[in-house]
Amino acid sequence: MAELQITGLSRSFGGVHAVQDVDLTVADGETRGIIGPNGAGKSTLFNLISGHLRPDRGGVSLDGRPLDRLPAHRRARRGVAIVFQAARIFPGMTVLENVMVGAHLRASAGFTAAVLRLPAHRAAERRIRELALDSLDRVGLSDRAEDPAASLPIGLQRAMQLARALCADPALLLLDEPASGLRAPERERLASIVEELHEDGQTTLLIEHDVAFVSRLSDRVTVLDLGRVIAEGTPEQVRDDPAVVSAYLGTGEGAAA
Amino acid sequence: MRSAGVWAVLAVAAATLALPLVLDSGGLAVYVQVAVSASVVVGISLLMGYAGQVSLGQAVFFATGGYTAALVSQAGLPTLAGLLAAPVVAALCALVLGLPLLRLRGHHLAFATIAVHLIFLAVVAQTDALGGSTGLQGIPLLSLGPVEVSTNQGYAYVAWAVLAVVVVVARNIVRSRPGRALRALATSETAAASSGIPVGRYKLTVFAVSAAFAGAAGGVFAFYIGFLSPGMFPVSMSITYVVMAVVGGLGSVWGAVAGTALVTVLVHYLGVLGTLGGMPDYAPSVLTYAVYGLVLVLTVLFLPHGVLPSLADWWRRRSGAREGRDRAGEEEREAAPA
Known part of the structure; x- marks a missing residue:
């Protein structure tokens, strides 16, 4: 169960209104596409949801419980997982270890259990490893588990980050341009993973530049421009919306769609 | 490979136990110094290498x-209680200091910790209960139950x-689990927090752990030397510890021990060299300080991952070359420019 509710969310940097009075409701199990030209406030919106930025006004709640007072790591505990646009890998670790970090929340053995090698530590390690291997399998990275994370090409680093996010068993998954820089087969692979997640009832927010890609995967699409919501609806409705055409598709970027 | 590692550890352990029996008094002093400093340096390696x-x-x-x-023992309590209290009190101090300090990063944190050091020295010198600038005299010998540790070998x-x-x-x-979390937050606090890791609390904890290591070493030192000022x-002592950690290889526990041993032994024998007849008065300090600088520069230039990890790498590559091409290593080099 995860319903995301955003009301009147605003955040500005200096004089720039990055996100302005955004209202957004995402139903449980929905895949919601977020599109908009560069600087529309998409990534800022994600950072406000995940707790990496504080809003000036407005609120975010998940299943009716407000997240506003919680720092990022507590929101993760509530089930918010984010895959960043830039590759945020832990380069000194193996692929498996990177993903195991994502399962941090799924166990609770802390420093004392680790130092004294208590049974809780062993149980946690076993469980975390299993969860991480499952996640790697899900994104098709099982055979690279023991490789250094930095040795993966950029597309697979994205997949690894997705595995890390999935490892936490998130209620709400935030994907920030997961397909950018991917080659066609990797893009297909990603699309099918997102589709599988959708079938499993995962609530997902998907920022993407590629309108065709986002239209194919999303139940509904929200269009941002200059920090405001300018349109919302099914992919078809949004595509035909005159405001969207002038603000976004008119730039030529969406011509392929 | 694994059994070779076990044998290596056993050999090192045996040598460690045997050395005090054969070293002369000068060598024994260096030997104690290495162990005491290494306990501090392992903490620094954990703090810098794992928690960034x-x-x-x-x-x-x-x-x-x-x-x-010293104070616990002089208050009439068992000296062992003093030794056990040392890491606890040091860790508590780190928790109190860490709350404000760890909000700082990088150079700011480094400068703030130097400032804490200077303030500490000024406060101790003015505090009569701590012996002021003349120091605390007459710290009793350490007793482990009925056995009093009175020799340098002990x-x-x-x-x-x-x-x-x-x-x-x-x-x-x-x-x-917490170790992975620390390594994660050392590279990206944002990504670590997104995985639910309480970054601030973990940094504070590892700061306290490193302080506990230093405190335990300080406790041994107090009983061994018998006075403090x-x-x-x-x-420069704090800086030396960091040099040792960097030379050994940040984030490598054994590297910390190796780096400490290397720098301590080098500095000791250069000190000996500097005080030989015919050497000018300034020779000892010039030689030792020059060595810190030189060792640090050479390490950073040629062995940026530290002495021990570089050696281990070299060894792996050699044995890897025999088994054929090392796939991971190849790809790492390919991915490096990206």
Whole structure:
């Protein structure tokens, strides 16, 4: 169960209104596409949801419980997982270890259990490893588990980050341009993973530049421009919306769609 | 390969136990010094290498441990209680200091920890209960139950036993859920927080753990030397610890021990060289300071991952070359420019 509710969310940097009075409701199990030209406030919106930025006004709640007072790591505990646009890998670790970090929340053995090698530590390690291997399998990275994370090409680093996010068993998954820089087969692979997640009832927010890609995967699409919501609806409705055409598709970027 | 590692550890352990029996008094003093310093340096390696935090004030926690052990013992309590209290009090000090300090990063944190060091020295010098600038005299010998540790050999074993505990604790932390979390937050606090890791609390915890290591070492030092004064803990001491950690290889527990041994032994024998007849007065200090600088520069230039990890890498590559091409290594080089 995860319903995301955003009301009147605003955040500005200096004089720039990055996100302005955004209202957004995402139903449980929905895949919601977020599109908009560069600087529309998409990534800022994600950072406000995940707790990496504080809003000036407005609120975010998940299943009716407000997240506003919680720092990022507590929101993760509530089930918010984010895959960043830039590759945020832990380069000194193996692929498996990177993903195991994502399962941090799924166990609770802390420093004392680790130092004294208590049974809780062993149980946690076993469980975390299993969860991480499952996640790697899900994104098709099982055979690279023991490789250094930095040795993966950029597309697979994205997949690894997705595995890390999935490892936490998130209620709400935030994907920030997961397909950018991917080659066609990797893009297909990603699309099918997102589709599988959708079938499993995962609530997902998907920022993407590629309108065709986002239209194919999303139940509904929200269009941002200059920090405001300018349109919302099914992919078809949004595509035909005159405001969207002038603000976004008119730039030529969406011509392929 | 694994059994070779076990044999290596056993051989090192046997040599560690045997050395105090054969070393002369000068050598034994260096030997104790290595174990005492290495306990501090393992903590720094954990702090800098795993949690990405810089401390140039680690000697403060070393001194805190020393003064704690001394005061507890002089209050008539068992000396062992003093030795056990040393890491606890040092860790508590780190928690109190860490709350404001760890909000700082990089150079700011480094400067703030130096400032803490200077303040500490000034405060101790003015505090009569701590012996002021003349220091605390007459610290009793350490007693382990009925056995009084009165020889330098005895202190060598105590110091290395403390180091062994420190190494085990550090390795157990590194290879665990919180250890992975620390390595994660050292590279990206944002990504770590997104995985639900309480970044601030973990940084504070590892700061306290590193202080506990330094405090334990300070406790051993207090009983071994028998007196303490603020002049024994100059800022250069904190810097030396960092140099040792960097030389050994940040984030490598054994590297910390190796780096400490290397720098300590080198500095000691250069000191000996500097005080030979015919050497000018300034020779000892010039030689030792020059060595810090030179060793640090050479390490950073040629062995940026530290002495021990570089050696281990070289060894792996050699054995890897025999088995054929090392796939991971190849790809790592390919991915490097990206």
